[in-house]
Amino acid sequence: SLTAARRETKATCCYCGVGCGVLIETDGAQITAVRGDPDHPANFGRLCTKGSTLALTAQPLLQQQARALVPEMRTERSLPRTATSWDATLDTMAQKFADTIRMHGPDSVGFYISGQLLTEDYYVFNKLAKGLIGTNNVDTNSRLCMSSAVAGYKQTLGADAPPACYEDIDQAGLIFIVGSNMAYAHPILYRRLEDARKNNPQLKVIVADPRRTDTARDADLFLQILPGTDVALFNGMLHLCLWEELTDTAFIDAHTDGFAELKRTVRDYTPKFVADICGISEADLVTAARWFGESPAALSLYCQGLNQSASGTAKNAALINLHLATRQIGKPGAGPFSLTGQPNAMGGREVGGMANLLSAHRDLGNPQHRAEVARLWGIDSVPATPGKTAVDMFEAVRTGQIKLLWIACTNPAQSMPDQKLVREALVNAELVILQEAYATTATAPYADILLPATSWGEKEGTVTNSERRITRIDAAIAGPGEARHDWQIVVDFAQRLEKLLDRGTNLFAYDSAESIWNEHRESTRGRDLDITGLSYAMLSEQGPQQWPFPTGALTGKKRLYEDGIFPTASGRANFVNTPYKPVAEPIDARFPFRLNTGRLRDQWHGMSRTGTVAQLFSHATEPAIVMAQADMDRRLLSGGDMVHVTSRRGSQIFPVQAGDDMRAGQAFIGMHWGEEYVSGRGHGGEGAHGVNALTSPALDPSSKQPELKHAAIKILKA
Ligand code: SF4
Numbered sequence: 001s002l003t004a005a006r007r008e009t010k011a012t013c014c015y016c017g018v019g020c021g022v023l024i025e026t027d028g029a030q031i032t033a034v035r036g037d038p039d040h041p042a043n044f045g046r047l048c049t050k051g052s053t054l055a056l057t058a059q060p061l062l063q064q065q066a067r068a069l070v071p072e073m074r075t076e077r078s079l080p081r082t083a084t085s086w087d088a089t090l091d092t093m094a095q096k097f098a099d100t101i102r103m104h105g106p107d108s109v110g111f112y113i114s115g116q117l118l119t120e121d122y123y124v125f126n127k128l129a130k131g132l133i134g135t136n137n138v139d140t141n142s143r144l145c146m147s148s149a150v151a152g153y154k155q156t157l158g159a160d161a162p163p164a165c166y167e168d169i170d171q172a173g174l175i176f177i178v179g180s181n182m183a184y185a186h187p188i189l190y191r192r193l194e195d196a197r198k199n200n201p202q203l204k205v206i207v208a209d210p211r212r213t214d215t216a217r218d219a220d221l222f223l224q225i226l227p228g229t230d231v232a233l234f235n236g237m238l239h240l241c242l243w244e245e246l247t248d249t250a251f252i253d254a255h256t257d258g259f260a261e262l263k264r265t266v267r268d269y270t271p272k273f274v275a276d277i278c279g280i281s282e283a284d285l286v287t288a289a290r291w292f293g294e295s296p297a298a299l300s301l302y303c304q305g306l307n308q309s310a311s312g313t314a315k316n317a318a319l320i321n322l323h324l325a326t327r328q329i330g331k332p333g334a335g336p337f338s339l340t341g342q343p344n345a346m347g348g349r350e351v352g353g354m355a356n357l358l359s360a361h362r363d364l365g366n367p368q369h370r371a372e373v374a375r376l377w378g379i380d381s382v383p384a385t386p387g388k389t390a391v392d393m394f395e396a397v398r399t400g401q402i403k404l405l406w407i408a409c410t411n412p413a414q415s416m417p418d419q420k421l422v423r424e425a426l427v428n429a430e431l432v433i434l435q436e437a438y439a440t441t442a443t444a445p446y447a448d449i450l451l452p453a454t455s456w457g458e459k460e461g462t463v464t465n466s467e468r469r470i471t472r473i474d475a476a477i478a479g480p481g482e483a484r485h486d487w488q489i490v491v492d493f494a495q496r497l498e499k500l501l502d503r504g505t506n507l508f509a510y511d512s513a514e515s516i517w518n519e520h521r522e523s524t525r526g527r528d529l530d531i532t533g534l535s536y537a538m539l540s541e542q543g544p545q546q547w548p549f550p551t552g553a554l555t556g557k558k559r560l561y562e563d564g565i566f567p568t569a570s571g572r573a574n575f576v577n578t579p580y581k582p583v584a585e586p587i588d589a590r591f592p593f594r595l596n597t598g599r600l601r602d603q604w605h606g607m608s609r610t611g612t613v614a615q616l617f618s619h620a621t622e623p624a625i626v627m628a629q630a631d632m633d634r635r636l637l638s639g640g641d642m643v644h645v646t647s648r649r650g651s652q653i654f655p656v657q658a659g660d661d662m663r664a665g666q667a668f669i670g671m672h673w674g675e676e677y678v679s680g681r682g683h684g685g686e687g688a689h690g691v692n693a694l695t696s697p698a699l700d701p702s703s704k705q706p707e708l709k710h711a712a713i714k715i716l717k718a
Contacts, residue, residue, distance in 0.1 A: 009476035010037060010540075012463055013051040014116065014456035015604045017340025018042055018188050019465025020051055021544070024457055024476040031058040031457055031477060039543060042166065042465055048187035049602045049616065056613045058457055058477075066612060068439040068452035069481025081450060086482065086492070089449060094496035096431055100404055101133060101501070107385065110137035110393050110402040113353060114409035115145055115342030118461030118473070120516040121486035122344075122353040124508065125408065128494045129387075131377045131507055136364060136387025137402060139355040141410045142348050143390035144417075145341035147703040148307040150349060152316020153338070155576050155702070156324065158568035159528040160349055160361055163560040164299060164335035165467040165546065170196050171333030174204045174295035176288075178230060178319065179305015179709075181213040184601040186303070186339050189466075190215065204295070206288050208233060209305060210596060211668060212661040221287055224663060226279040227594050227710050228583035231311055234318035235580060236274030237289040239266045241326055246293025248327035255564040256324055258575035265577050277580065279663075293326050297333030304341060304598065308708040310584035312700040317576035324573050330561035339466050346464040350529055350547075351520055355387030359523040376523050377507060389704035390416065391697050398425035408435040408486060409453065413442035414606045414674035417695040417706045418649050435489060438608040442674045442689070453486050454479035456609075461487070461513045462539070468556070469546045470531070472539035487516060525550075528567045583710045584698030587665075591647065591712035593631075594666045597691050598709070603672040610672075623673035623690070625715065626659035628666070635717065642718035645669070647711045650693035653718050667715065669694075671708075 008023040021040020025033040034055040038045035071089040072081035100108050113125050122140075129138035150160045157163065169175065169192050182190040197203050207219035208230065216222045225233055241247050242263065252259050271282040278285070292298050300323065306315040320336045328334040340346050352358040352373075359376065362369035370382040388396050394412065396402040398421060405426075416422045426432055426446035434447035437455035444450065458479040464470050479485075484492075487510070494508040510516050514536045524530050530550040539545060546556030566573040587594055602616040610616050625645055627637075637643065643656050645667075654669065662668060674690040698707045 006032065009474045011457065011473040011476065012343065012465070012471050013047065013054065014343055014609070015050045016186055017342060017345060017466045018186050019343060019463060019469065019471060020047055020188050021471065022047065022051065022054065026476050029477065030060055031055055040471070041544060042467075042469065043188045046188050046191060050604055050610060053613045053616060054456070057609045062612050063480045066438050066440050067480050067483070068436050068450055069483065070452060071482065072450040074448055077448070081447070086484070089451065090493050090496055093433060093449060093493055094500055097133070097404060097497055098500035100430070104403060106134040106383070107137055108402060109133060109135060109404040110388060110397065110406070111139075112390065112393060112405065112407045112410065112412060113138065113140045115140060115142040115345035115348055117348065117409050117486055118344060118459060118463060118513070119347035119351055119520065120461040120513040121490070122348045123351040123516050123520050124487050124490040124494070124510070126351055126353045126359070127377060127507065128490055130358070130382050131379055132494055132498060132501070132503070134383050136355050136383055136385060137393060138353065138387060139390050139393055140348055140353055141390070141415060142342065142345040142354065143705060144308070144415065144708065145304070146307060146338070146345045146349070147354070147705045148309065148312025148316055148700055149338040151313040151700075151703040152320060155313065155574065156317050156320040157561070157573055158566045161528055161560055161567075162337050162466060162468060163329060164337035165558045166192060167558060168299050168333050168335060168337065169193050170199070172196070172203060172297050172299040173333060174206065174291050174298040176292060176298060176300040177205065177207045177215060177219070178300060178302040179209060180301060180303035180339060181209070181211070181215045181598065182301060182339070183214040183218070185599045187601070189339070204291055206291060210663065210666060221284060221291070223278070223280050223284055223288060226277070227596060227666065228309060228311065229278040229580070230306060230315045231318045231578050232269065232274050232277040232580040233285070234322050235266045235269040235578065236271065236278070236285055237292060238322050238325055239269040239274070240271065240286060240289035241293040241322070242266065244290065244293065246290070247325045251327040251564065252325060255566070256573045256575055257570065258577070259325070261577050262321060262575040265579055292322065292328070295328070297331060298323070298326070298328040299334055300336045301339055303339045305709060307705055309705070309710070310698045310700050310707040311581050312705045313702040314576070314578045314581070318578040321575050321578065324575060330559065330564060332559065335559070343465070344463040346466065346468065347462065350464060355389045358382065359520065360527045361529055373523070379505065379507070391699060391706055392704065394422050394425040397429050400428060403430040404433070405429045405431070406433040406435070407443060409437070411441040411443045411606045411608065411674070413446060414690055414692065417692055417708055418697040419689040419693045420650055421697065423689070435486060437483065441606065441608055451489055452481060452483040453489065454483045458483070459485055462517060464547075467546060469544045470534065470539065471544040472536055485513070487513060584707050585648070585696050585710065585712045587712045591714050592665070593713045593715055595645070595647065595694060595711045595713045596666060596668045596709055597671045597695060598668065600670040600672060603670070605672065606674055607672050620670060623654055623670060624657040625654040626657045626662055626668045627715070628662040628664045629658040629660070630664050632656060632658055635715070637717060644716045644718050645694060645713055646716070647694040647696070647713045649696070650689070652689070652691070652693050667713065
């Protein structure tokens with residue numbers, strides 16, 4: 001039991017999109033312990049290695065060393081930043097924005113924000129850009145994470161809404177995991193899957209992945225496909241389901257459009273053709289298609305292997321095609337279910353916090369949606385010009401089209417592909433503002449203005465996890481130094497800019513996170529994600545809830561589309577024609593290896609937080625390039641040897657490691673290490689920027705998500 005001074009506060013883990021509930025114990029001033037919330041439906045008290053070490057990341061000494069504590073500014077690039085006051089900083093920023101907007105127009109400024117912000121933070125950033133300034137140049141690191149899943153859902157089912165829920169794992173007959181190492185990247189959901197297998201020995205698991213990951217090792221059937229060949233695999237499975245009459249013709253006729261065209265395309269995807277493209281056996285392909293088509297309930301779980309691709313939208317759509325054709329959707333245990341990468345990428349999508357979206361799943365390209373949002377905000381209009389998406393935004397900064405860049409809660413100088421481009425952009429920008437909790441990130445040295453922000457455990461607001469479940473989180477302690485909440489910083493700035501621009505409006509009259517959320521809630525009325533039946537008080541009293549939850553509803557919706565009605569104009573789902581296209585950057589004689597990147601078990605993104613906990617390095621102590629033993633033998637390499645890894649964009653040095661998870665001709669590097677870790681451990685040296693010095697900025701044409709999962713490289717002994 002807790003003593004009087006000690007208290008526990010409900011929040012969520014700040015890492016992955018499983019969205020586990022946590023109870024943060026404090027002594028009034030400091031965080032003393034963190035445990036899983038036994039009442040939270042995402043995790044029922046469980047936490048993985050990352051979640052269970054959260055308290056260690058909140059130690060006072062660490063906070064003093066790593067955190068941004070006071071606003072800092074510099075007057076010239078060549079000078080260091082010095083401490084200043086909030087008022088001076090915000091006044092300077094507002095004046096600079098007003099002058100630049102007057103001189104060069106609203107599209108001369110840009111905002112690059114984050115899937116780790118809370119929904120309320122996201123909402124005000126979006127309103128500041130699109131409502132007050134009049135630019136759609138607001139994009140987020142969710143572009144690197146979930147934008148292909150968004151485009152795939154919208155093109156097929158009509159809305160960006162994962163149709164399944166965690167409970168479906170318990171009820172599935174077959175689980176098809178594609179492009180996801182769930183055991184590492186979504187560990188608590190994977191525990192649930194392990195439990196489901198124990199409780200139901202009939203449950204089958206198929207994993208399709210270029211690497212034999214820990215998730216793949218547990219599968220009943222593992223399809224070790226070649227990188228980027230997922231669309232061919234799904235088309236081949238659909239071809240076989242058609243051939244073996246495992247499709248649901250009545251459902252297709254009654255509830256979908258576009259099947260005839262897709263059918264013509266998949267006719268060519270014979271088992272032999274697909275097996276050759278994917279590098280798997282015809283027999284395994286046939287087994288996979290039969291298990292999927294014959295299962296009483298097939299659930300697909302997928303993540304960055306589908307999304308981070310120049311064919312990301314097609315990969316998502318081809319998998320959803322397979323679900324629609326076999327009616328593996330809208331029933332317990334079935335459906336295409338994207339696992340969200342970041343903790344609140346979903347909340348950001350809900351408020352339209354991306355360059356092509358508007359509040360409550362509205363589309364920027366839709367004039368009626370723009371008019372609705374303008375009405376909600378009480379402004380004349382929302383600009384129609386499409387905003388720059390992540391990679392294009394940095395290119396526009398590099399060329400001077402965007403002059404002022406405001407970055408919040410993300411570290412592009414590590415996490416964006418093609419670091420050379422990103423770093424040139426940060427140098428060329430007239431002004432870089434960084435709103436951050438940590439002063440130690442690779443982006444921090446580029447910032448002319450550093451705004452200290454509160455972080456996990458210090459903030460109040462809401463987040464939405466992978467199964468559309470909104471959790472209200474409370475602040476357990478105050479932020480360190482002069483750190484302020486992200487939404488407060490935006491509102492304080494916006495009120496100043498509003499006066500300077502002389503708009504005569506009062507768009508940012510918020511006095512709490514709740515007042516922002518209430519406005520967001522109203523914007524969802526009548527939309528697919530209607531949450532007008534929820535309130536902060538209700539979320540506290542009754543716990544996390546799934547959307548939609550309209551006024552008058554008693555519960556949220558576990559599962560979508562059970563009635564076969566889809567949120568399209570016709571009410572019918574669309575099959576998308578998805579011919580297979582190979583990866584954007586083919587291998588050749590100069591760059592003969594395929595590089596894959598991804599998460600390791602105990603680290604999170606750029607390690608700003610997990611990198612402060614010594615025990616989280618015991619699983620992987622340093623960055624390494626993992627190769628097949630046969631490739632190492634051929635190149636006379638032994639484990640631990642240093643190699644130059646070179647792509648068309650840059651070169652880095654890594655120690656090499658043999659991995660039996662790799663096929664010959666392929667290599668894998670964990671995404672977490674940036675320059676401070678690479679250089680600090682004696683690897684990389686001058687110009688070491690981590691794995692994203694090598695990755696490709698090639699984009700999916702619809703989602704604009706970069707192909708972080710594939711680059712052609714060469715590997716030479718250092
Ligand atoms: Fe945190 Fe994800 Fe682990 Fe849950 S599974 S404790 S949300 S990192």
